[in-house]
Amino acid sequence: MKNLTIYLSMLFCGMVVLSSCHGEKEPPPPLTYTGENPRVQDPLSPEDSQKHIQLPEGFKAELYAAEPNIINPIAFTWDERGRLWVVQSKDYPHGLANDVGGDRITICEDTNGDGRADKFTDYATDQNLTTGITLVKGGAIVSQAPNMVFLEDTDGDDKMDKRTVLFEGFGTWDTHAGPSNLRYGVDNMIWGSVGYSGFENQFRGKPVEFKMGVYKFTKDGSYFEPVGQFNNNTWGLGFNENFEIFGSTANNNHCCYVGIPLKHYDYLNKMPSWAINADFIQGHYEITPVDTIPLQQVDVRGGYTAASGANFYTARNYPEEYRNQMYVCEPTGHLVHIAKIVKDGAGYKEVDGGNIFASTDAWTAPVFAETGPDGNLWVADWYNPVIQHNPDKRGMDNQIWNADKGEGNAHLNKLRDYGHGRIYVITHEDGDDPDITSLDPKDDESLLEALESDNMFWRTTAQRLIVENKKVSLIPDLINMAGNNEVDKSGLNTGALHALWTLKGLGALDGSNAAANEVVTKALNSSSYGVNRAALALLPATKESSEILAQSGLLSSTDPQIKLAAVLRAGELPESNALYTEIEKLSKDEASTSDKWINAAIKIYFRELNFQEVDPSSVVMLVPSAEEKKSTWNYTTDKPADNWMKSEFDDSDWKMGTAKFGGDNMKQVNTPWSSSDIWMRQEVLVSDEITEPVIKIAHDDDYEIYVNGQLLISETGSSEAYKYIKLDSEKGGLFKKGKNIIAVHCANTGGNQHIDMGIGKVGKIKADxxxxxxxxxxxxxxxxxxxxxxxxxxxxxxxxxxxxxxxxxxxxxxxxxxxxxxxxxxxxxxxxxxxxxxxxxxxxxxxxxxxxxxxxxxxxxxxxxxxxxxxxxxxxxxxxxxxxxxxxxxxALGSYISEDKEALKISAMGGGGSHDFLKFFGVADGEILSEGGKNTFIYTENSMELGTLIPTTDVLLLSNNKPLDKNTRNTIINRVNAGDMNLLIYHPSTWYNWEDWPEYNKTLVGGGSRSHEDLQEFEVRVVKPDHPIMKGVPSKFRIVDELYRWEKDPEAEIEVLAVSRGLKSGEEYPTVWIVKHPKAKIVGNTLGHDERAHGHKAYQTILKNSVNWVEK
CATH class of the missing domain: 2.60.40.420 (Cupredoxins -  blue copper proteins)
Structure with a gap:
């Protein structure tokens, strides 16, 4: 009843959105059903299904093509003749194993002008897992995971006769998470999206790994660039008319914006917290279906769980409010959604625009929508009752999917349909017939006119034809077009934008054509944002360009989106004083730094490293700030010599003052500072290595900090409150054990002023x-x-x-x-x-x-x-x-501290990776070894803490693969060599963990492991049954664990007590042994990965016998 109420309300909302002004309308044909569990609607004819489609007032859905000519359409595009090319994907989702694929690419034509395709030519047949298509000279580039392929027609007969793999690398383990949405970009590159099956290859000598999102590549496949990283299965890519990048993901992120391409973060190994590449800008969760039947959805019920496509309407047949908006298909909701894109600072956000297409036919499944050559939106209807891909156990009423996994990670379902498919064209009553219906690559005048078409399809197609056919004779005309500064009522100058990128494609902006370069410079002052943006991208990477940009005014534009594009381009240009000054101004402009996009772009410009503000509770202070204790500095307000930050500099004539330094109106100031600048020095002693230094700083304004004469960090701006900034290990290397000179310079650029700082290192909130x-x-x-x-x-x-x-x-x-x-x-x-x-x-x-x-x-x-x-x-x-x-x-916690002060004291060291150390080697083993309070057992994962325990430890249990500090290492060796402490060395500690401590494996372990077999069952055999450690242990037993390939050191003397044999490999390795040490008793044991070992009776017996043996 609850679901019924929800869907009835959705039905009402959808009716209001789609049908409020249609008046009386003939009811659609009735629906019929087959079966009971599940009860499945029967398919409708194309004409009857068409009557179930609801659209906003003034719109109509016209059928262009359907079965038997078109089946399972998954993507489409058009050629320069206006012909529709459709990918029919009958192999999806299980077709990976086919020797001959079942997919085909079909060219559809309307030869008699009645709006219905009547000629169908199969360009390519027997294809496999084809999910995306775009056209280039000579044929089609298609995505066929794991490959990107060029299907070429070498003789012009509309039949593919040559197949070339451009590159490979797309994952195939999940067929609904591969490459899709191919399209020709305004930058003359091929763009696409990929889901979580991911991508991995190497281009131009560099490895490229990409999880999911949108990317671009050259037409010859020699270069590949990830552009936008999304957060789940990506099946949408779109450009607006300013050539900004958007996308969609299947699961609850149906609207994404790529504001800063990933290339801008190439200088970082890991993106810091301030970094932003793609923003998920969806403005709502719900979809508004018009069907009364509960939707067949798994993950995001009532929302976007199979969102596909992110194309914009980029023509002029529709009313203004529909233009340059994004259209997202949701096949499980049987609809095409209008994602209204509105400005939001330097980025965008989405507002729910309702639907432009929705059906009450449960088979209707829009999967792709794009603006066609006629200026209308075209829709591919997969027409299938089964949309859900993944095997899944979660149920719902009348569930149509199941958990039976097949190839391509798709569930097996006999209800999947391979006999239907439709293509619709959404027209508006006020729409006009297209001015262009075909382009001839030889007709230069028509190509130039098409560059100024009001339909982005024809503009992009004309650009492609000019570039592909190397029509350099058109360069003067293109320069004139690019110099045109007229804009339409939407602020667009699309002709100039495409002319600029066409010049780029023809090579006219390589510096050889002064007029072409000059028009790019002039375009920086265009009244069109899109032209500004194109000009910025096309500025040559020269010092002259840096000066031009600095003087252009774009960096101080009141339009934050222009400012963002300008700052990003500035970061790619050579440095100049003027450019630096402009960016520095921005870094102090609150309106700029408060915008997440511009703030990130500024940090990119300055190549800010992965500085990360840390939790103060995790910081161990080494050089205290005034907040911790009295901190005295030598200081001066008179400009010192240039070597003032060097260790050898003599600051004996400087004054002494106690931090905090600042103006009279600042809180907690201990030493007044009112001049423009202050220089400070302090000598500090450092006893330990600082691998991750943390700067604690409160400053107003700009500061720089040096350690032993080397720059540690510098920042502009101000922060009244203390902030903690973690630096990398390279900066940590500036510190040395012993005496260090910390030198600070702070400059007041206006207003309040203060400075105080401290230095710490990253600790960790210790988890029990x-x-x-x-x-x-x-x-x-x-x-x-x-x-x-x-x-x-x-x-x-x-x-x-x-x-x-x-x-x-x-x-x-x-x-x-x-x-x-x-x-x-x-x-x-x-x-x-x-x-x-x-x-x-x-x-x-x-x-x-x-x-x-x-x-x-x-x-x-x-x-x-x-x-x-x-x-x-x-x-x-x-x-x-x-x-x-x-x-x-x-x-409730029970300790393992014995009441007997004379009890055996066992200290245990765990920690590292790949194991739950505390649970198994601490809690589980500790409970056994404590013997109900007979012994004291203390577990730690802190190396220094272990060092303090060792002097009073009788038995040390090592079960760690994390490093031990040098002092603790020496303490262990010394105490063992003196015969004052015995050892149990278990599982992870029997490995060759530490190359810088060879003595450990040679003298304490007696060897080591460098690999292990898979976690699985194997057999353990006792070879020394009379040894006390083997008392009560079965002669043979099986255990699920990691079989370590442990090898004896050639110089070590050991006695093997038990061996293990792989049931699959048949290989045998030592498992339990004793090391013949002259002073101490040492037991090694490679068992103990998880609860299947620690809970094993034989393991527990060996553990208990071992401690008893070393104790005696």
């Missing part, structure tokens, strides 16, 4: 217990559904997202699951939900990871309440929380 979880690929689950912790503990959960969808992990209070889940469901309708990781503000939330895109690792640290209980954790991505759950079983 750390759990490492993975999302299970394609199962909508975490790999661990039950965790164990203790009341009052600080818990860290690391989540590795190994699924192909976004996930997070949110820990909530006991008993709040259903209430919190309802909050999550309601919160999804909030336009800000996605930006907030779909985590509503709630007192139930104890902690949450970020929403993690596929392949990303995140973590959350939180403190458990003191109350034991069952604490749920869930994923709050739309539709996930009911299935994706787990619990933390929180119990």
């Amino acid at each position: 217990v750390t759990f490492v979880l993975n999302t299970v690929n394609q199962e909508m689950a975490y790999d661990k559904k039950t965790l164990h912790a203790t009341a009052g503990q600080t818990v860290e959960i690391v989540l590795n997202n190994k699924d192909q969808m976004s996930h997070n992990l949110v820990v909530i209070q006991p008993g709040s699951l259903d209430t919190f889940g309802a909050m999550v469901d309601g919160f999804l309708k909030n336009p800000e939900a996605e930006k907030m990781g779909y985590v509503p503000k709630s007192r139930y939330v104890l902690g949450a990871t970020d929403m993690l895109t596929p392949g990303v690792t995140g973590s959350v640290i939180f403190k458990l309440p003191d109350t034991p209980g069952i604490y749920p954790y869930v994923c709050t991505f739309p539709g996930h929380w009911r299935m994706m759950q787990g619990v933390i079983v929180v119990t």
Whole structure:
């Protein structure tokens, strides 16, 4: 009943949007159904289905082509003759194994002018997994994962006769997450999108890896560039008439904007928190279907779960409000949505524009919509009852999908249809017949006229034909066109924009044609933003261009989008004083720095490294600021010598003052400073290496900090509050053990002034217990559904997202699951939900990871309440929380401290990667080794803490692969060599972990492992049954673990007690051994990956016997 109410309300809304002014209308033909579970609607004829389509007032959907001529249309485009080229994808989604593919590309023509295709020519047949198409000279470039292919017609008979693979690298494991939406770009490149199957290859000697999003490449396939990184399955790419880049993703991000292409971040290994490449600008969650039947949706029910396409309407047949808006298909909702794009600072945001096309026919499945040569929007209707791709167990009433996995990661379904397909044309009653119906590549005058067409299709096609046919004779005409400064009422000058890019394509902007370069410079002053943007992109990378840009006024434009484009281009041009000055002004302009796009562009210009503000609680201060303790500096306000920051500089005649330095009107100032500049120096002692220095700084205005004469950091602007900035390890290398000279210069550029700073290093909020979880690929689950912790503990959960969808992990209070889940469901309708990781503000939330895109690792640290209980954790991505759950079983903490002061003291070291160290080597093994209070067991993952424990330790259990500090290493060696401490070396510590500590493996471990077999069952055989460590251990047993390929060091003396044999490989390796050390007893054991080892009776017996043996 609840679903019925929702869908009836949606029906009403859709009717209002689409039919409010149509008046009385003949009812559509009735629908009939077959079957019971599921009950499936029967297909309609093209003519009857057409009557179920609803459109806004004044619009009409006309049928252009249908079965049997067109089946399963997935993409289309047009050639210069105005002919429609349709990709019929009958192989999708299971066709990967076919020797001869079932896809075809068909050219459709209307030869009698009745608006219906009547001639069909198969350009290419027997193709496989064809998902995108664009036309170039000589044929079609098509995406056929794993390849990008050129299907060429060498003799002009409209038949492909040559196939060339341009490049490979697209993933094929999931066929609905591959390449799609190919199109010819205004920049004369080929553009496309790719889903989470991803891309990996090498171009021009450099590896290219790309998870998902939009990209571009050269027509010959020699160059590939990722442009926009999206966060889930991407099946949409679109350009507006200013050639700005947009896209869509299938799952709840139906509108994306690429404001800063990824190339601008190439100087960074990892994008910092301030960086932004693509923004998810959707303004709403819900779709507004007009069907009364519950939609067949899995993940984002009632929203966009299969969004495809992101094309703009770029002609003039439709009313103004429909132009330059984005049209997104949602086949599961049987509709084409209008995503209204409006300016938002230097970026954009989407406003819900309703639908331009929606059907009550449950088979209607729009998958692609694009502006055609006639100035109308054309729609590919997949026409199929089965749209859902993924196998999935989650159910709904009358569910049509299932969990039976087939090829291409698609569920097997006999209801998938391979006999229908339709192409519609959406016309408007006030639309005109096109001025252009065909272009002849030999007709130069027509090509030039087409560059100024009011239809972007003809402009782009004319540009392509001129460039491909190298019509350099048209360069003078193109220069004249590019110099035209007239704009239409929308502020567009599309002819000039295309003329500029055509000049680029002809090579006229390589510096050989002064007039062409001059027109680019003049275009910077155009009244059209799109022309400004094109001119900026086409400025040659010369010093002259830097000066031109600095003087152009674009960097100080009142239009933030022009400013963004100008700053980004400035970052690609050679440096000049004038250009630097202009950018520096921007960096102090609050209106600019408060815009996330411009702020990022400014940081890119300055090549700001991955500075990251850190949590103050995680910082260990080494050089205190005034906030920690009294901090005294030598200082001067008179400009010193140029070497003032050097260690050897003599500052004995400087004054002494206590931080904070600043004006009289500033708080907590201890030493007045009123001049324009101040220079400060302080000598500090550093006892440890600083790998990740953290600057704690409060400043007004610009400052620079030096360490031992080398620049550590400099910033402009001001910050009254202290901020913490983490620097990289290269900066950490400027510090040395012992004496260091810290030198600071601060300049007041106006207004208030103050300076204080301190230096720390990154510590870590120490977690009492750390759990490492993975999302299970394609199962909508975490790999661990039950965790164990203790009341009052600080818990860290690391989540590795190994699924192909976004996930997070949110820990909530006991008993709040259903209430919190309802909050999550309601919160999804909030336009800000996605930006907030779909985590509503709630007192139930104890902690949450970020929403993690596929392949990303995140973590959350939180403190458990003191109350034991069952604490749920869930994923709050739309539709996930009911299935994706787990619990933390929180119990009261029992220590392993013996009341017997003479008890055996066991210290254990864990930590590193690939294991849950605390859970297994700490909690599980600790419980065994403590023997109910007989022994004291202390576990740590802190190397320095271990160093303090070792002097009083009788037995040391090493089970770590994280490094040990040098002092702790020496303490271990010395104590073992003295015979004062015995060793148990387990699992990860039997590895060759540390190349800089060879003594460890040679003298303590007796060898090591460099690899292991897969985690699986193998056989352990005891070879020394009479040894005390093997007492009570079965002569043979099987265990699920990692079989380490452990090898003895040639110089070591060991006695092997047990060996393991791979059941598949048959290979045998030592598993338990003793090292014959002259002073100490040492036991090595490679077992212990997870609970299947630590919970094994034989493992526990060996562990207990080992500690008893070394004790004696």
